[in-house]
Amino acid sequence: MRPGFELEGKRVLVVGLARTGETVSLFAAGYGAKVTATDEKPESALAETAAKLRAAGVTLDLGGHSQAAFFDQDLIVVSPGVPANLPALALARVAGIPVWSEVELAWRFLRGKLVGITGSNGKTTTTSLVAHILKTAGIPTLMGGNIGVPLLSLVERSTDSSVTVAELSSFQLEEIEKFRPEIGVLLNLTPDHLDRHASFEEYAAAKLRLFENQLDRDAAVLNADDPEVTRRMPSGPHIYWFSRQKRVAEGAFLRDGQIIFRTDGSEFVVGRRDDIPLRGEHNVENVLAACAAAYLAGADSAAIANGVKTFRGVEHRLEFVGEIGGVDFYNDSKATNVDAALKAIEAFPGPLLVILGGKDKGSPYTLLVEPLRQRARLTILIGAAAEKIAADFADAVPFVQAGTLDRAVHTAMDRAQPGDTVLLAPACSSFDQFENYEERGRTFKQLVAKLETRSAAGAPARKG
DSSP states (O other): OOOOOOOTTOEEEEEOOSHHHHHHHHHHHHTTOEEEEEESSOGGGSHHHHHHHHHTTOEEEESSOOGGGGTSOSEEEEOTTSOTTOHHHHHHHHTTOOEEEHHHHHHHHOOSEEEEEEOSSOHHHHHHHHHHHHHHTTOOEEEEETTTBOGGGGGGGOOTTOEEEEEOOHHHHTTOSSOOOSEEEEOOOOOOOTTTSSSHHHHHHHHHGGGTTOOTTSEEEEETTOHHHHTTOOSSSEEEEEESSSOOSSEEEEETTEEEEEETTEEEEEEEGGGOOSOSHHHHHHHHHHHHHHHHTTOOHHHHHHHHHHOOOOTTSSEEEEEETTEEEEEOTTOOSHHHHHHHHHTSOSOEEEEEESBOOSOOSGGGHHHHHHHEEEEEEESTTHHHHHHHHTTSSOEEEEESHHHHHHHHHHHOOTTOEEEEOOSSBSTTTSSSHHHHHHHHHHHHHHHHHHHHTTSOSSOO
16 A cells, blocks of 8 residues: 555645656646745746646746745655755755655555666666557556656556556656555666766665665566676565576576576566567667566566567667668667667677767766777767767777767768668767757757658768
8 A cells, every 4th residue: 555645735846847847746736735836947948837837826936946945845846857966955854844756756646556667778668668568468558757758647547457667767766755666677787877976876876766665575677687786686575587698596588599487486488589679689688677577567478479579669769760872870869878879889780880979977988999999980979078088089989070960960971881870879968959868869860861852852962
């Protein structure tokens, strides 16, 4: 039985008015709370949202955060983009005011089972695949969280028989209190968001909060091939593993080209490796994790096999965009850290032209040098991190500076030869030049589409 939370008459402060903050404000106001919403942006930048919230009776504090607004409250809900170490939040915690992320509030209202999926990379693909498998199995399924749909927006559609599959970021997990998924999945742990978290240990600790409230009847699905995961194994829930390298005591693994699930000493086949439609060894791991989570959530082996076979991936994850003159273009705009870019590069044998850059997140780019040297003919740098990437590469990797994505795509087309692949795998966030990775990916696809149109019309896609 979840603890719930009585919003009627409560004073609730919502910090940050992007998509999540707007959803929280409207939800809390709809349940009778006295809501104040604050954002650093002025009202001129939030006109549509501000009008909607005022119409719902929400008080607005825009153009900065008034510290006074943080103290006369019963609850503070923080949007993922707001740093947890904001001074006003620290003072509110000292004053005994609960500070939650949106997922903590949503969990108290959601009905049915919750599958929570986190990790440094692969969250979106695995979340989407688990939801797809469960729908294939005929199980009422909802999907949300860090994938772009606030969990609170799913509350009214949830039922006692539904399963909600949630992608969860470190930002969402660092402000939970009693949040408890019946099934928690940790895909991997590599350095990320070090521009916000003080250290890798702090970042990993935020991820591991996924399991801190789980009971022994709950399940944790963990990557047996990731040493950073195995050395942080939670003690509360029942552990299931996934591995593409070895047999596991309980969980999903590969043997003789088959995906095997093992539990209570029994083994059965839930699919074939050859049926995985996604590129890259990292996606084999994602599929194994999804198979384990889907089985634990109620899907049978036939539905799992069919779900894996019919899954077509997600936008901005190793997404095939088009082919021009024998050159393939792939969009992996979701590769927002070094490890994700590394996995994307390793998914292709080469030869590659790789577009890298954006807003730096604090990790070194030296890990990319060797795979780029092996697979890439050229690296094209864009965005605010270009100089840092260039310094990390030194003379070890051939690269050019393009500045913008537009120039990078045209440079790639000029330099590419038939049989090459142009890969957008930035290894950086998008916030220097784009609103989010989705806009960056869409822009890339639009640029490629224009080149395709020119090529189809008989005009040279390449300059000159």
